[in-house]
Amino acid sequence: MAAALSACGHRASTADVAAEDSVDYAPMETLYVETVDTVAAASALTIDTIRIERSDKMAEVSLHVLWPTSGDSALVGSVRRFICDVCGIRNAAFKGTKAEWRDMVDAEYNGLVEGWNGTYGDSEDGGPSFSSTTEVVLLAETAGFVTFYGETSGYTGGAHGMAVHVGRTFRKGDGRAIGYETDMDDHFNVEHKDDNLFANTESPALYKLIKAGVHSYFKACGQPMADDTELADFLQVDNVNRIPLPGNAPYWTKTGIVFCYTQYEIAPYAAGMITFEIPYDRIREFLTDEAASLIP
Numbered sequence: 001m002a003a004a005l006s007a008c009g010h011r012a013s014t015a016d017v018a019a020e021d022s023v024d025y026a027p028m029e030t031l032y033v034e035t036v037d038t039v040a041a042a043s044a045l046t047i048d049t050i051r052i053e054r055s056d057k058m059a060e061v062s063l064h065v066l067w068p069t070s071g072d073s074a075l076v077g078s079v080r081r082f083i084c085d086v087c088g089i090r091n092a093a094f095k096g097t098k099a100e101w102r103d104m105v106d107a108e109y110n111g112l113v114e115g116w117n118g119t120y121g122d123s124e125d126g127g128p129s130f131s132s133t134t135e136v137v138l139l140a141e142t143a144g145f146v147t148f149y150g151e152t153s154g155y156t157g158g159a160h161g162m163a164v165h166v167g168r169t170f171r172k173g174d175g176r177a178i179g180y181e182t183d184m185d186d187h188f189n190v191e192h193k194d195d196n197l198f199a200n201t202e203s204p205a206l207y208k209l210i211k212a213g214v215h216s217y218f219k220a221c222g223q224p225m226a227d228d229t230e231l232a233d234f235l236q237v238d239n240v241n242r243i244p245l246p247g248n249a250p251y252w253t254k255t256g257i258v259f260c261y262t263q264y265e266i267a268p269y270a271a272g273m274i275t276f277e278i279p280y281d282r283i284r285e286f287l288t289d290e291a292a293s294l295i296p
Contacts, residue, residue, distance in 0.1 A: 044071050044072060044075060044141070044146060044172050045068040045069075045070070045071035045072075045075065045076065045079070045138075045146070046068065046069050046070040046071060047066045047067060047068050047069065047138065048066070048067045048068075048069050048096070049064075049065075049066055049067075050063065050064070050065040050066075050067055050096075050101050051063065051064050052101055052102060052105045054105055054106070054109045055129075056129075057126070057129055058112070058113050058116040058117070058129055058130065059109050059112035059113045059116055059129055059130050059131070059132075060112075060129050060130070060131040060132070060133075061105050061108050061109045061112065061131070061132050061133075062131075062132070062133045062134070062135075063087075063101065063104070063105050063133075063134050063135075064134070064135045064136075064137070065083060065087070065101070065134070065135070065136045066136060066137050066138050066148070067080070067083060067096045068080060069096075072172065072173065072175065074173075074174050074175035075146070075170055075172060075173075075174075075175040076175075077175060078170050078175035078176070078177060079146070079148055079170060079175070080096065082136075082148055082150070082168045082170075082177075083136050083148070083150070086134065086136050086150035086152060086166065087104070087134055087136070087150075087152075088152075089104065108132050112130040112131070112132060112156070113130075115130055115156055115157070116129070116130045119157050127157075128155070129155075130154075130155055130156050130157070131153075131154055131155045131161070132152075132153075132154040133151070133152065133153045133154065134150070134151070134152045135150065135151045135152075136148060136149070136150040136151075137149055137150075139167060139251070139253065140169075140252060140253045140254050142254060142294075142296040143172075143296070144171065144172055144293070144294040144296070145169050145170060145171050145172060145178065145252060145294050146169070146170055146172065147167055147168065147169040147170075147251050147252050147253065148167065148168055148170075149165070149166070149167040149251065150164075150165070150166050150167070151163065151164070151165050152164050160269070162263065163263065163273070164262055164263075165260055165262075165273055165275070166248045166251075166260070167248075167250075167251025167252075167258060167260070168249070168251055169251050169252040171294060176196075177249075178196060178197055178249075178252065178290075178291055178294065179195075179196070179197050179249025179250065179251070180192045180193065180194055180195035180196070180197055180198075180245075180249045181193045181194050181249075182247050182248075190244060190247065192245065195288075196288055196290050196291060197249060197250070197287065197288060197291050198245075198286055198287060198288065198291075199286060199287060199288045199289075200286065201245060203286060205285075205286070206286045207241060207242050207243065208241075209278060209282065209283065209286075210243050210245070210259065211228070211231075211240060211241065211243055213259055213276035213277075213278055214231065214235070214243060214266075214274055214276065215231065216276050217274045217275060217276045218231075218271075220276075221272075228240055228241075234267065234268075234271070235266050235267050236264070236266055236267055236268065237266050243266060244266070245259075246259055246260055246261045246262070246265065247261075247262065247265060248260065248262070252294070253277065254296055255277065255279060255280070256277040256278050256279040256280050256282075256283070257277065257278050257280070257283055258275065258276070258277045259274075259275065259276055259277075259278065260273055260274075260275040261273060261274040261275070280295045280296075
């Protein structure tokens with residue numbers, strides 16, 4: 001099964017880089033585009049749309065971020081911290097100014113060019129361009145919460161690129177994230193901390209629901225698993241009846257809660273990012289009272 005399976009995309013279930021045969025790498029051309037548009041994208045927040053692209057035949061960098069500029073201070077702060085995490089920004093003083101975003105893209109671009117030169121600089125034919133793409137958008141908003149969603153992807157040589165998709169849901173009023181944090185103990189076992197999403201993460205019924213969601217993902221891809229035995233043979237988990245929660249806490253939409261597993265988290269790369277949405281009426285019983293109160 002593993003040899004035949006191909007990634008079907010990473011959206012909820014409700015690319016490899018190919019080298020060109022012949023490429024002319026001169027002259028160098030740089031495309032640099034940026035726009036900052038203020039839009040009232042959410043009733044709780046005022047948001048700047050940040051778009052910056054820089055590319056040539058060695059490197060391509062693309063940034064698209066919805067950055068909150070005003071609104072409830074706690075919510076603005078929480079969303080900004082999430083966006084900084086997605087973008088890899090570690091500077092606590094980052095304010096999201098036009099100059100700061102431009103500097104970030106320039107630094108990413110320069111790093112890719114340096115890597116490309118180190119890999120292909122001595123090659124007469126060159127090689128495929130290195131790339132970095134980051135997008136963070138407002139995915140959903142209700143009277144009780146907002147959900148922001150981020151995607152990062154890149155290619156820096158090798159057989160294929162890498163990607164990470166993550167969403168986070170924040171309660172309006174206090175900006176509290178609804179979910180959990182994960183950590184590893186001394187024996188490399190994953191531990192969940194500060195869980196305000198699930199009342200009982202060890203519930204057999206919840207495990208059953210997660211397994212059904214994984215089955216639904218492969219079915220939506222047009223590559224259904226015949227039964228649990230086939231699923232167990234393909235997944236990289238100890239027990240198909242106890243598929244662990246994703247490392248990144250599930251995020252909320254207007255219709256349900258989305259589980260998204262990163263590449264290699266529970267399955268080979270060929271599986272893509274296993275993603276599925278569980279409707280609220282099916283998952284409500286497993287939520288904490290705090291979380292359940294936010295269901296639209």
